[in-house]
Amino acid sequence: GAVVSQHPSWVICKSGTSVKIECRSLDFQATTMFWYRQFPKQSLMLMATSNEGSKATYEQGVEKDKFLINHASLTLSTLTVTSAHPEDSSFYICSAGTGLYGYTFGSGTRLTVV
């Protein structure tokens, strides 16, 4: 079945620094990947749709200059949290797939900004 690998699983960074999260489709090509954010005890919130070879589409309220998305190949999308602050601490999850039989999600990245 489709496998999506997300790295790192968890990261702690200092306030003001940037963090890059990778999302890879291991056994299929993904022209579209999705990035979600989940705060404790809340549901997943879609942040942006990552499109291979073009600009990402951001959901309302998500700062595109803060959450940089790069989808340079059919198997890799990256999310960079720039100038991270404690309020950016969250669980970030990517997903990809053909869609018809459901999307596959990565294992998530727990970001803690101190």
Place this chain on the structure above:
Amino acid sequence: DAKTTQPPSMDCAEGRAANLPCNHSTISGNEYVYWYRQIHSQGPQYIIHGLKNNETNEMASLIITEDRKSSTLILPHATLRDTAVYYCIVIYSGAGSYQLTFGKGTKLSVIP
């Protein structure tokens, strides 16, 4: 996309069937019913989906009412590892990529 309504939480005894309901009274004719689950601190996992016929796979069964306004996900023999939040999502998935919108889901607790 049609909205869904799920109970916030349910308990199920280990080994018994877990029946998770979902109401989607405004579903359109071309919208599918998808079920995902999220075990604590992991990414969501696809379970099953259907349009109008009942579906079964190695994980679960999906029963959709004839009017398609509601459905039930059935885990035939719940185990402790099935403890998770279960999301029912209704969406049109016939045109390539689509966005999944997660509601609050049902928190299923399987009790020993």
